[in-house]
Structure formats: structure tokens, C-alpha cells
């Protein structure tokens with residue numbers, strides 16, 4: 001049973017003011033709003049960002065603002081439910097589309113928020129993460145976990161665009177977001193996507209030396225795609241063809257706060273994802289996909305991105321009858337699990 005609670009207006013104005021003057025606030029008028037019944041209040045609105053409409057504006061930013069004046073030339077995919085100035089896609093997720101033009105360099109820095117890049121378009125650019133050069137190709141996932149130095153360079157001939165996913169809103173909210181600038185990194189030999197090229201087979205040195213917290217920094221799309229295709233081929237009855245991007249030495253989430261996944265939809269497949277507590281982001285790597293999110297229907301083409309609030313189911317449909325579709329997904333599951341609030345409501 002839910003009782004009607006006393007309102008602020010029910011109290012004498014002078015009393016409320018007397019409290020306020022002492023930095024005191026009565027709980028009961030606000031109790032239901034901070035602890036709503038059954039389901040949390042979610043500011044995250046189901047929102048679609050179409051690449052086709054965003055891309056020309058990002059290219060325009062390339063003309064208007066030189067890289068030296070931007071450091072990171074990014075258009076933020078901001079959720080109107082949170083207010084655009086908050087620059088957040090969900091409570092914990094930040095999304096940005098970043099442009100790097102041939103010859104440009106985005107200087108080295110490190111920061112507390114964890115980031116990943118999902119490469120959308122172009123060849124020849126790279127991110128150097130703690131001295132490891134990570135080449136960028138469409139669909140590749142590159143990690144820049146908390147505290148690791150990273151800078152972006154471009155030796156190619158055409159614009160390169162990628163999707164940045166960060167836990168910046170969370171870090172900012174807990175007053176832990178800051179950055180440090182650094183010198184250009186010296187590139188050391190060795191690439192983690194070569195060292196961990198096959199699942200279950202890891203370099204023996206791992207057991208001799210102290211383990212790296214983040215052994216794998218680049219996940220090539222060709223490997224993730226092959227894994228999905230193999231899974232689908234292996235078991236024709238498998239409905240959820242999805243892989244997790246994990247730390248290859250521990251099997252745990254690749255980063256601490258946000259989870260990253262790749263999903264394949266068979267030709268014509270419709271897949272209902274259960275209502276789980278974390279908010280999610282869907283980005284089309286290949287194909288076209290319809291996403292039904294909280295009463296909204298988004299028709300998504302390649303490189304389109306949408307988000308969904310937590311505690312809502314999402315239905316994905318591959319709009320092609322003859323080709324599979326591939327999605328990159330980011331969510332707040334690692335955070336929810338660590339906080340002990342993860343729920344799957346079916």
C-alpha cells in the first residue's frame with residue numbers, strides 16, 4: 001500500500017525557510033521522487049542518431065575548427081532526456097563521433113574515464129595506447145581504459161571517423177573526472193590483437209611476468225565477425241548470437257564500468273532482448289536493423305546509433321532476408337553487477 005505523503009505546501013512557509021537557512025530539507029515531500037515505486041525514474045530517452053545526417057555536420061566541423069583548436073574533434077550524441085548540455089547518452093554512457101583528417105594528430109593525454117572507440121569509416125588512422133600502436137579499421141574496437149595514455153594519428157588519405165564510448169557521465173557525477181596531458185608516445189613493438197589472436201591460447205610469458213591489467217587493447221572486427229559467423233554456423237538453433245569483448249586472461253569484462261558486445265542477427269531474424277536494469281547503446285556495423293525501444297521504432301542503417309533506457313526490453317529485427325546484420329552494443333552491466341543492482345526482469 002502506498003500512502004499519500006505530506007507535501008511541501010502543507011508545511012508553514014516560515015518553517016520551511018527556517019530549515020533551509022540551516023541547510024536542512026524535509027524528506028517526506030521528496031521521498032517518492034527519489035525512491036519511486038517498482039521502477040526507477042529514467043531520464044534516458046530512446047534516441048536515434050543517424051549517421052547520414054550527422055556525418056556532413058562532422059565534416060563541417062573539420063572545416064570550421066582545426067584540430068589544434070579542438071584537441072578532440074567530436075560531435076557528442078546527447079540524449080535530450082538528460083538535457084543536451086549534460087552530454088550524456090544515458091546515466092553512465094557518453095557517446096561521441098570523432099573526426100580525424102589525414103595528417104592530423106590528437107595529442108597524448110590520459111584521464112580517469114574509461115573509453116573505447118568503434119571505428120566507423122576510413123583507413124590509415126591509429127590510436128597509440130600506452131605505447132602500443134592500434135591501427136583503425138571499420139568495426140575494430142580499441143580500448144583506452146582508465147589511466148592509460150592515448151593519442152590519435154592519421155597516415156592515410158581520407159577522413160577517419162569513429163564512435164567514442166566513455167563512462168564520462170558517471171566519472172563526472174562522482175567528481176572523479178580529470179585529465180593529464182603528456183608527450184608524444186614512443187611506439188614499442190608488439191600488438192595485443194596479434195598476441196591474443198585465438199581464444200583460449202595466450203602467450204606463456206603471461207604466467208612469468210606480472211599480469212597486465214589490460215592485456216588486450218585492440219579487437220579486430222575480422223576476428224569478432226568470424227567468431228559470430230562460426231557460432232551461428234555451429235548451431236543453427238542458436239537464437240542469441242552474441243560475443244562479449246573480454247580480458248583474454250581473466251575472462252572478465254574488457255573494462256570496469258561499461259560492457260561491450262557484438263551481436264549477429266540472422267537474415268530476417270527478430271530478437272527480443274529482455275528488460276534488464278542497465279541502459280544500452282546499439283550501433284549498426286553491417287546491415288540494416290529495426291529497433292523497437294519503449295514504444296519507438298527506429299529503422300537503422302549502417303553506422304546509425306541508438307540508445308535505450310534500462311528496465312525496458314528491446315526488440316531487434318534484421319530488415320534483410322538474405323544477409324546477416326551485425327551490431328555493436330555497449331551497456332552499463334559491469335557497473336550494475338559491481339553495485340549489486342543488476343536485474344533481468346525478463
Ligand code: GTQ
Pocket residue numbers: 072074095096098111150164166
Ligand atoms: O579521444 O581521447 O569523445 O578524451 C571525449 C574525450 C574522445 C579522446 C572523446 C576524449 C576523447
